[in-house]
Amino acid sequence: xxxxxxxxxxxxxxxxxxxxxxxxxxxxxxxxxxxxxxxxxxxxxxxxxxxxxxxxxxxxxxxxxxxxxxxxxxxxxxxxxxxxxxxxxxxxxxxxxxxxxxxxxxxxxxxxxxxxxxxxxxxxxxxxxxxxxxxxxxxxxxxxxxxxxxxxxxxxxxxxxxxxxxxxxxxxxxxxxxxxxxxxxxxxxxxxxxxxxxxxxxxxxxxxxxxxxxxxxxxxxxxxxxxxxxxxxxxxxxxxxxxxxxxxxxxxxxxxxxxxxxxxxxxxxxxxxxxxxxxxxxxxxxxxxxxxxxxxxxx
Numbered sequence: 001x002x003x004x005x006x007x008x009x010x011x012x013x014x015x016x017x018x019x020x021x022x023x024x025x026x027x028x029x030x031x032x033x034x035x036x037x038x039x040x041x042x043x044x045x046x047x048x049x050x051x052x053x054x055x056x057x058x059x060x061x062x063x064x065x066x067x068x069x070x071x072x073x074x075x076x077x078x079x080x081x082x083x084x085x086x087x088x089x090x091x092x093x094x095x096x097x098x099x100x101x102x103x104x105x106x107x108x109x110x111x112x113x114x115x116x117x118x119x120x121x122x123x124x125x126x127x128x129x130x131x132x133x134x135x136x137x138x139x140x141x142x143x144x145x146x147x148x149x150x151x152x153x154x155x156x157x158x159x160x161x162x163x164x165x166x167x168x169x170x171x172x173x174x175x176x177x178x179x180x181x182x183x184x185x186x187x188x189x190x191x192x193x194x195x196x197x198x199x200x201x202x203x204x205x206x207x208x209x210x211x212x213x214x215x216x217x218x219x220x221x222x223x224x225x226x227x228x229x230x231x232x233x234x235x236x237x238x239x240x241x242x243x244x245x246x247x248x249x250x251x252x253x254x255x256x257x258x259x260x261x262x263x264x265x266x267x268x269x270x271x272x273x274x275x276x277x278x279x280x281x282x283x284x285x286x287x288x289x290x291x292x293x294x295x296x297x298x299x
Contacts, residue, residue, distance in 0.1 A: 007056040009090030009173035014082055014112075016104035017041045017065025019095045020124040023156045025049045025062045028166055033186045034062045035200035039211060041065055042203060044074070044296065046081050048187045050180045056170040057178040061085045066108045074212075074285040077296050083111055091118045091149075091172035098123035098138045098153060109146060118149035118172050122165070127155040191221040191230075192295075194264050198232055198276070201259040202245070205252055210244060213237040213285060215294050227271040230264065234278045235294070237285060245278045253278065 013021045017040030025047070026032050033049045035042060047062040063085045064078035086092060092115060096105050112119055121142050129135045135153060142151050150168065154161035180187075188196075195216040203211040213236055220231035236242055246253045253276055261274045284290035291297060 005055065005175065006177060007170050007173040008059070008176040008178050010059045010061060010088050011091050011093060011169060011172075012061045012063065012085040012089035013093045013095060014063050014085065014108060015065060015095035016102060016108055017067050019065070019097050020156045021065070021093075021095050022047070022062050024093075024095065024122075024124070024162070025060045027156055027159070027162045028058075028060060029185055031185055033188070035196045035203075037200055037203040037211075039203050041067065041078065041212060042200070044078055044081075046085055050185050050187075051166070052178065052180070052182045052184075053170075056173055057180065058166075058169050058173065059179065061088065066104065066111065068104055068107065072286040073288055073291055074296060077291060081297070086111070086115055089115075089117055090174055091120065091169070093120055093122050094148070095122045095124055096142070098126045098129050098135055101138070101141065112146070119146070120168070120172075121146070121148040121151045123151065123153045124156055126153045127157060190223075190268065191218045193267060194218060194221070194230055194260075195232065197263050197267065198234070198256070198260045198274075201256045201263075202234065204259070205256055206244070210236075210241055213241055214245065215284070215296075217294055223268065223270070227273060228264075228268050229273050231275045232277070234276060235281050235284055236278060237281070237283055239280055242278050242280055 013025060015021055022034035022036050022043050025034055028051055029049045034047045043062055043064045049060040051058045063082035066079050066082050070076050094112060123138055126135055139151055139153060152165055154165055156162060195218050199216045202214060215235050217233045217235060219233055222229045234245055236245060257274055257276050261272055264272045281290055
């Protein structure tokens with residue numbers, strides 16, 4: 001992977017929440033690197049995914065959705081994380097929903113005005129675009145909003161659409177040697193990925209608002225020849241939230257633990273003993289000290 005024509009670079013995937021950024025990266029890589037739920041703001045961190053090929057290596061940066069609700073420090077941290085990813089990019093994927101343009105989409109586009117690398121607009125969810133003239137209208141409107149390098153309609157659920165998009169990427173990458181080993185698909189640690197799996201299962205089970213007031217911290221992570229041992233704390237912001245997460249008779253927490261354990265077993269390729277606790281840290285999502293403690297950075 002070191003011949004003179006080899007290309008390597010960074011592709012930042014940005015957009016408002018819930019437009020399919022994480023699903024796109026997972027499907028490009030053929031592996032689940034970012035957690036995915038139907039709820040907005042599932043991605044809270046900068047997630048790196050490495051796609052290594054014979055003639056190029058594309059390093060995708062999945063980012064939190066850029067959003068307007070910034071009353072808490074964690075929201076400001078997430079927005080800054082997404083915007084900072086633009087500084088490293090050789091090309092930007094600006095993802096939108098082909099069926100709906102919002103004020104938050106316009107906010108993201110405003111952040112891209114001073115970006116000096118190519119920007120490819122991706123109109124996702126075209127499998128849900130009916131009648132077809134809505135798609136044609138969306139494509140025309142997108143072309144009028146900015147001088148994009150390309151405007152690509154896709155459904156991240158269709159392998160052919162994702163493959164077609166991937167074929168465009170090498171032309172936008174600089175000539176460079178590979179930055180990561182061929183067999184590496186992400187820079188995430190195993191304990192981080194396990195914490196994200198637990199958070200994903202919580203988001204799947206909980207109501208619309210509560211998932212944004214919780215985070216997961218791994219306190220013990222041990223791997224041995226007979227299996228792994230993980231102790232994790234689920235932090236919530238209020239005492240009232242603790243009972244909701246635990247559930248009646250502990251049923252919800254047990255359900256989350258079972259679902260997380262199955263996926264962690266696959267992730268680690270060994271059986272895992274997983275123990276979960278729920279603890280309260282008042283208003284942690286608006287505390288710079290707590291955000292640093294939980295690995296988010298300060299606002």
